[in-house]
Amino acid sequence: MKTFKDINIIGRTEVVNKAAIFQKLEILLSSYKNSNFFYREYHCDIRDILFMPLNRGSANLLEMRLRQCITKHIPEIIIESINVNPYYENRTLDVKISGSLLNGESFEYLDELESKIK
Secondary structure, eight states: OOOGGGOOOSOOOSOOSHHHHHHHHHHHHHOOTTOOSSOTTOOOOOHHHHTSOOSHHHHHHHHHHHHHHHHHHOTTEEEEEEEEEEETTTTEEEEEEEEEETTSOEEEEEEEEEOSOO
8 A cells, every 4th residue: 555655746757867867856956854755864054054144154055065965865967066155235155067977978957045034
């Protein structure tokens, strides 16, 4: 008998291309602890960092946490670099993730996270 724990709605598919990886990164970055009812362990809990004062220390902490959660949850990619740059006037953090897929195809993912402290 299947229970809800057996259902994987994240989409572990055999297709590994840039579009699939970008979709997984988008889902991972937007999820927080216990936000996904069916797969509670799938999260990149960065919300607490977004509530910290915007500085280079919080950017470094975000880089470290992103590297850990991407390595854990998306094994189809090899991370070459993660750069997080704080922009104080906009109260945002620009995230740039560079890497390659297991088939050798390289990618670059860009995202902008908004600081929750005004």
